[in-house]
Amino acid sequence: MERPTPKPVEVPVPPDRFLVSKTDTKGIITYANPVFCEIAGYSEEELIGKPHNIVRHPDMPRTIFKLLWDTIQKGEELFAYVKNMAKDGSYYWVFAHVTPTFDSSGKIIGYTSDRRPVLNRDVLTNIIEPLYRELKEAESRGGLEAGVRLLDEKLKQVSKSYEEFVFTITFKED
Numbered sequence: 426m427e428r429p430t431p432k433p434v435e436v437p438v439p440p441d442r443f444l445v446s447k448t449d450t451k452g453i454i455t456y457a458n459p460v461f462c463e464i465a466g467y468s469e470e471e472l473i474g475k476p477h478n479i480v481r482h483p484d485m486p487r488t489i490f491k492l493l494w495d496t497i498q499k500g501e502e503l504f505a506y507v508k509n510m511a512k513d514g515s516y517y518w519v520f521a522h523v524t525p526t527f528d529s530s531g532k533i534i535g536y537t538s539d540r541r542p543v544l545n546r547d548v549l550t551n552i553i554e555p556l557y558r559e560l561k562e563a564e565s566r567g568g569l570e571a572g573v574r575l576l577d578e579k580l581k582q583v584s585k586s587y588e589e590f591v592f593t594i595t596f597k598e599d
């Protein structure tokens with residue numbers, strides 16, 4: 426399938442709805458709820474069986490997806506701000522929570538993600554967008570490794586793990 430051309434139009438994500446999807450262990454979509462289909466602009470048939478990068482936006486740093494996969498493949502959960510691209514090239518921001526699903530023997534059999542809208546827009550404008558721009562720049566100069574190194578340095582500067590960083594900016598009191 427051809428990738429849409431990104432366009433600077435934001436799809437509003439309703440504040441009281443969750444976008445949910447499930448994948449197999451390779452990131453192939455096995456379930457998409459109606460809200461996810463509606464916001465991303467795809468039918469359920471168009472999403473099921475496709476890699477989840479179908480909604481990847483080119484503004485997203487690869488570093489964040491490496492962190493995502495490294496974390497969930499270890500059996501842990503991850504929270505992240507993600508800019509996604511809808512079928513018509515427009516974009517939507519979400520705060521995503523991705524978790525592994527286990528069988529009764531403890532083996533990972535897939536992943537689930539639920540996403541909610543980003544209500545605090547200042548977090549995007551002042552923290553996440555500048556950070557992701559810097560990560561993208563580092564990646565274009567020195568590849569994925571440079572992005573990972575930059576994120577590590579930024580977290581060291583504030584003495585936080587990635588999760589602590591995300592939680593601090595998300596739930597800080599104004």
Ligand SMILES: Cc1cc2nc3c(=O)[nH]c(=O)nc-3n(C[C@H](O)[C@H](O)[C@H](O)COP(=O)(O)O)c2cc1C
Pocket residue numbers: 446447448452476477478479480481482485487490493507509523524536537538
């Ligand atoms: C449960 C689950 C949900 C995901 N949700 C998204 C998503 O909403 N947007 C996205 O770009 N990637 C998402 N990913 C990550 C993609 O699988 C992929 O790693 C990412 O889009 C980077 O694309 P690439 O592999 O082509 O570099 C998700 C992965 C999993 C396991």
